[in-house]
Amino acid sequence: MSMLKILGERSLKSMRNNRKQVSYKTSLLLSVILIVSLILSSVMPTGTSPKVFAEIGDNHTEQDSQENDNNLRLWYTSPASIVLHDRNRSWEYETLPIGNGYMGNLIFGGISKERIHVNEKTMWSGGPGSVPNYNGGNRTSFDAENLADFREKLADKSTEVFGLKWGRGPENNPHLWKMFGDLRGLGKYEDFGDVYLDFEPSGINDDEATNYVRDLDLTTAVASVAFDHDGISYKREYFTSYPDNVTVMKLSASQPGSLSFNTNITSAQSSSLRTIVAEGDTITLKGRIADNDLKYEAQLRVLPQGGSLTPKEDGTIEVRDADSVVILLTAGTDYKNDYPTYRGEDPHEAVTDRIENASSKSYKELLDRHLEDYQEIFSRVSLDLGDKLPNVPTDVLLEKYKNGDHNKALEVLIYQMGRYLAIAGSREGTLPANLVGMWLIGDARNYWNADYHFNVNVQMNYWPVLSTNMSEVALSFNDYVDSLREPGRVTAAMSAGVKSEPGEENGFLVHTQNNPFGMTAPGGSQEYGWNVTGAAWALQNVYDYYRFTGDVDYLREKIYPMMKEQAKFWQSFLIWSEEQQRMVVSPSISPEQGPTAQGTTYDQSLVWQLLKETIEAAEILGVDEDLRAEWKELQDQLNPIIIGEAGQIKEWYEETIPGKAKAPGLPEIDIPNWQAGFDGPHRHASHLIGLFPGNLINKDRPEYMEAAKISLLERGFQATGWAKAHKINMWARTMDSSNTYRLIQSMIKGGNAGILPNLLNSHGGGASNLEYPIFQIEGNFGLTSGMTEVLLQSHLDYIQLLPTLPYEWKDGSFEGLRARGNFEIDTKWSDMRATEIHIHSGSGNKLKLFYPKINGATITDASGSSISYNNEGSDYIEFPTEAGQSYTITNIPEAKPLPSAPTLEKANRITDEAVLLEWTEGHNADSYTLYRTATSGFNYTEIASGLTDTIYVDDQAPAANGPYYYVVIANNDTGKSGYSNELQGQIDFGPNLVLNKPASASSVWGNDPDYSADKAVDGNSETRWASVDDMDKNEWLEVDFGKETTFNTVYLHEWGNRIAEYEIQYWDGDSWINAYTGSTIGAGSTVSFPAVTGSKVRLYISSLVEEATGGPTIYEFRVHHAKYLSDNVSAAGLKDLVEQFEAEGEFRDNRAAHSLKVHLTAVNVYEEKGLDDKVVKHMEGFKLLLNYQQEDKLISKQAYHILKANADSLLQKWE
Secondary structure, eight states: OOHHHHHHHHHHHHHHHTTTTSOHHHHHHHHHHHHHHHHHHHTOOSSOOTTOOOOOSOOOOHHHHHOOOOTTEEEESSOOOOOSSOTTOTHHHHOEEEEOSSEEEEEOOOSSEEEEEEEETTOBOOSBTTBTTOSTTOOSSOOHHHHHHHHHHHHOOSSOTTSSOOOOSTTTOHHHHTTOOOGGGOOOBOOOEEEEEEOGGGTOOGGGOEEEEEEEETTTTEEEEEEEETTEEEEEEEEEETTTTEEEEEEEESSTTOEEEEEEEEESSOGGGEEEEEETTEEEEEEEOTTTOOEEEEEEEEEEESSEEEEOTTSOEEEEEESEEEEEEEEEESBOOOTTTOBOSOTHHHHHHHHHHHHTSOHHHHHHHHHHHHHHHHTTOEEEOSOOOOSSOHHHHHHHHHTTOOOHHHHHHHHHHHHHHHHHHOOTTSOOOBTTBTOOOSOGGGGGGGOEETTTHHHHTTHHHHHTTOHHHHHHHHHHHHHTHHHHHHHHHHHHOOOOOTTOOOOOOOOSEEOTTTOOOOOSSHHHHOOTTHHHHHHHHHHHHHHHHOOHHHIIIIIHHHHHHHHHHHHHHOEEETTTTEEEOSSEEETTEEEEESSOHHHHHHHHHHHHHHHHHHHHHTOOHHHHHHHHHHHHTTOOOOBOTTSOBOSSTTBSSTTEEOOTTSOOEEOTTGGGGOSSSOSOOGGGTTTTTSSSSOTTSHHHHHHHHHHHHHHOSOOOHHHHHHHHHHHHHHTOHHHHHHHHHHHHTOGGGSBOTTSOBBOOBSGGGOSBOOBOTHHHHHHHHHHHHHHEEOSSSSEEESTTOOGGGOSEEEEEEEETTTEEEEEEEETTEEEEEEEEESSOOOEEEEOTTOTTOEEEETTOOBOOOEEETTTEEEEOOOTTOEEEEEOOOOOOOOOOOOOEEEEEEOSSSOEEEEEOOOTTOSEEEEEEESSTTSOOEEEEEEEOSSEEEEOSOOGGGOOOEEEEEEEOSSOBOOOOOOEEOEEOOOSOTTTTOOEEESOOGGGOGGGOGGGGGSSOTTOOEEOOSOTTSOEEEEEEEEEEEEEEEEEEEESSSOEEEEEEEEEOSSSEEEEEEEOOOOSOEEEEEEEEEEEEEEEEEEEEOTTOOSOOEEEEEEEEOOSOOOTTOOHHHHHHHHHHHHHTTOBSSHHHHHHHHHHHHHHHHHHHHTOHHHHHHHHHHHHHHHHHHHHTTOBOHHHHHHHHHHHHHHHHHHO
16 A cells, blocks of 8 residues: 555544544644654655655555555546547546646646646636726616616516516517626636646657556545556656645656656647746746736746756756656736736746745655645545445446446545535635636636536535535635625616615625626526526525634624625615515526516525525624614515415416416416426526525425425426536435435436546536536535535524435444534434434534434433433434533434335336336335326325335226326335336337338338338337328338237327328238228327237328328337237237236246136137126136235236236126
8 A cells, every 4th residue: 555545544534533632733743743754664765855855655566556445536547538639528527636726737647648737717818908998797877767667567467477578689678688788808717728748758658558547536635647667667646735836746666767758838828928938947838818918827847856857948848867756836827806907916926936935845745735734624524325445447436336336435435526626626715616616628618618607506616615514615705705795786786776885885796607807797698697696695605604613703704794785785676566465576587597577486585595694693793683673574575485386386476387377367378488498307496496505495394395396306307417416405405315316326327417437527418418528516516515415404493414314325424514503413323223423512502403203312421421401302302512512422212214215117007097006115114105197297196095015006097088197105104205206107018029120111212211111110210211202002111020929009100191091910921911990190199909910010001181292201110019908908808918928927827827818718709709797707707816816926916907907997898
């Protein structure tokens, strides 16, 4: 094991074990002393100068490269693709990110040529200098009459459900466009450049390297590359230090004098505006961005041990025959977050100082400072879900997960990856993380400018930092929001008419798209650009800093002034709606879909939450009593949550059911711009913001919570990566463990719409967001936040422990998670039940804990003294704490966990009246309740309860009244699960018996192979067989099964609705026999008939409609043997079903099948003779025998229910 690994693991272990007893710095010092002694005794070379950088690890060996005993290590066995013009953008899923909040790097891990990409977070175009008279995109005047007229028209429902006809652009939405600003100065996050290392002078080539491994150790934030070549072991190590603000690279080899390479730094900016000079041991890159003249600089210093170093006139440095080399990199710009100029000093002096300071330290000193800083934060939280990572590369492990090997250690690795990225991407004194954190290659326009989106994305970047014990990371966002107040006041005045005179703080706004140059103005499309509650949402993150840390001084000096100013804005901007009988935000939107309206649930909820938290903060500080009363009165008139006709949370006041809306006196309409033109549920679920991150919708308001579940089901389980992450947090708040974990798995398996092979998150692009990746970092943070919500919640006035624990995590532990009230919590659980809870009180607040049946547990303090507590029933306990004191809860009473939701596996129509339903067992379930609806996603009606079996036949589901959709829940004495997945009751057709079978036809249009007969049986609904345009000719399409085949169902899809009459025929060996006669087909028609057997099947078209302009054309011709008998149910059909089940092994003993067929043969004889009484008698005997076989378990449950339902139908027919 390498010394670096020892250092990482021992430091982390020491920190965790001693967190409550000694400081982090003390425990780290003990670890460092141990490591130093080991290093000095084993690897420190003698006779080195002060600038020599000692080895930190043993020489690389094959064993080191292959073992994976570190569960928090990403590793791979091939480099990332190093290409200059990467059209596939493979960097997004191959490179490994490191960073320090200021500067980010992407490690490719090349062998003969290495590439280290460089980003600097203040590297931006746009802002001052990019356009004339830049002022944050704001208008220069406000049109009060326009706003008044806008609101009046939105309220007038005499002709339009939403007051105004929906449309984009100034011609269709002139009122909003008069409030929009000019976003031409938005600019974009700019790429910086690359460092290259070319090892051709060493004779290294890619093909001859062996034992290759590149990795990223999350416990140390150090990336490395190792391989063997020509008998020499090479190793490179990389980290980006926050204390020293440099990227450090260490190159070493097992044989002295083996390192020869050329290095250079390149710029991603215009070559005419930059210079690259190599002088001594340093390469300096200087330049400026074309559109705003922002100055930037980077310095690369090369420090070899042994060998020679030569600077070249082309800006490169040559190193020859070195034993080891340390390379230092730092970069900066003249950006300064200082409104309105946003410029500071030339970066040269600061960059030079950093490179000089870093050069004065040894490699070990730089590493130790980096580790002390990073591990002090990262080590605070651990999570163990029972599994260990196998000896498998991370990309392979992820692929195995997608294929069903759900290793929980991989889930933990991805969870901790979110924490790692938060530390690497955002630190105090830096800009906050943007849409790509700060890691970017190429044009940011491919990533929505990599800007700050204030309608969910930037907020999500900071969701996990407080709950996972990284409060320092939140400071950059808090500072950034504070810096937007001054430009945001201009936006409040120019877009909303709320003006702040000099010295006044009457409100600030931040709309959707924001850059670091104070662009807070609205702009773009109506549902995207207007986001009047963006700042209110951001302040939820900011206020949570106080709720988690308990820092009253910070609340008073930093947070409350922002909240108070925002609350004062809403006092001015809200208006009363006579129609809605409440105060409303107007104009109002729901992000990125739908129309402009009044009082959307998104805006109403955010204002409600802002006022609630501002009132609370003022009470804590004992200030603004009069304002508190005004804010409370305003808050009480918002009524943000309204439940719709489908039981859902309405997104718009006018909404009836999802996708539909109505106003008095007007017909119901489709909601304009519903889903914003996308297929399937929209990625934003903004009307549920009161569920998460807010607390307006919670378990103590069950009517809201049940409605939120309906809305979540409507939004579905497929989405962009970040949208899945948002829904994980929302589902976790519902305490529905099954659907929460289903989404966690969906995101990890999501590929281009989820977690990529390097564990970065992808938004995804193309059809269903799955065709290609689009890196977008907030999904990583949202996933970590959501997994934390599964384990611990504190958004109410009490802590909820393991509120949404899925059965898949039935055993585990966590350490170091934080709850609001400044509590740090460790928990162990076994078989779904907490066994030991440790609580550290940071502020001495009263602790109230919710956990089912916890009353009766034992609580002791750190000295072992018993602590008494109050209880509210069996599920709540409450006791006072002392600041700095720790408490342990043990002897927790046993209780049955909530059941997990089953998975509905079948909803197969088996007769015209009946649907067979089958589901998996729910863990800890005692019974099941089944629900049905005619409208997918909502309005579920209970049809059966108290079910103890996992199979049921709904015999009150006539096909003529369908479709029907089903869900099932599990129950026990503790409570109920969430809903299962939803399935539609449909015929189980079985396989397509003619798929890719030999096909022929009477004719082919133009003899064109693109329209040949086989196109109708290729399984592709976009290809088709087309006949000639002969209106008087009977056409046919024939398929050869290749053997005698039984079938009873055919699906047809034609083009042009030309067919008037047709027959389905089969070949009995001598002639074509008619099995079915039909009329018209259209765009999809399924027909059933008594089962027939033949070696070939034919569609025979006997006539066309009079208006046909050409011959018949068939997209799809599918043939099936379905386990379904329609109105044609007969003894012969029932016998065919028995034979089907017999062939499929559904009978334990084939004699059972034989006895059933004997009865049916007799029924068939009497049926043909018209002897009804004998038919009934033998059918009753058939049913009696069937019941005996089911009791004796001679027949499967599925076969039994299907045969019984069809027997009942046949009996009804004859009776």
